[in-house]
Amino acid sequence: MKEKKSVTRLDSTYMNQYDAHVERQGRKKKRLFRRLALFALVMLLVTSTLAVYHVQQRMVYAEKEAEYEQLQEEMATLEETESELREEVELLQQEEYVLEIARSNYFFSKEGEIIFKIPNQEPSY
Template structure:
């Protein structure tokens, strides 16, 4: 039942050409597979490097955004401080305000006036 079929090979130019054709097709297939593997490897390298670059840029963006928000808050407080200082400058340009500060902080008095320093503390009784 297991009969082996044996076919004798004829040595002819056709068979030589056919063998050469089969061999060329095998080499072409092997080169194609190598090129596809190289292309896949290059695609993987480029894709992974772009992904890494994207992640790094997102991290830098997040840091810069946080720094920007912090600087915005600082700028708001500095503007408020600037406004307070401008108001103080306007008040210091008024003579009455300067005299009031001098009288309260440095005990300057008007002519014939006596200043009594009262303690700021509440009595303990």
């Protein structure tokens, strides 16, 4: 077993000053640790807030991108419909085409012509 050495402490001004110095150093370390902990907490909050904001913005961007794609497809179909309608307008400006539509849909006939309606079904025989 080890022998316990007992040394008596001298009560002097130097020792009192040294004890005060050691105590001040301990308090400085505690304050430093507290400041670092507070700084780390603030940085954690800021970082997590920025991360959440970034994720939200990515989600909004993905939604907008999907909406943009859908609107592009819709615009393409509308442009196709527009071109078909423009062609039909050009055709409707021709008198022959209008007469053909009138003859087929409304049984408009030429003078002296007789129109017979034939059903679109195939004969049953």
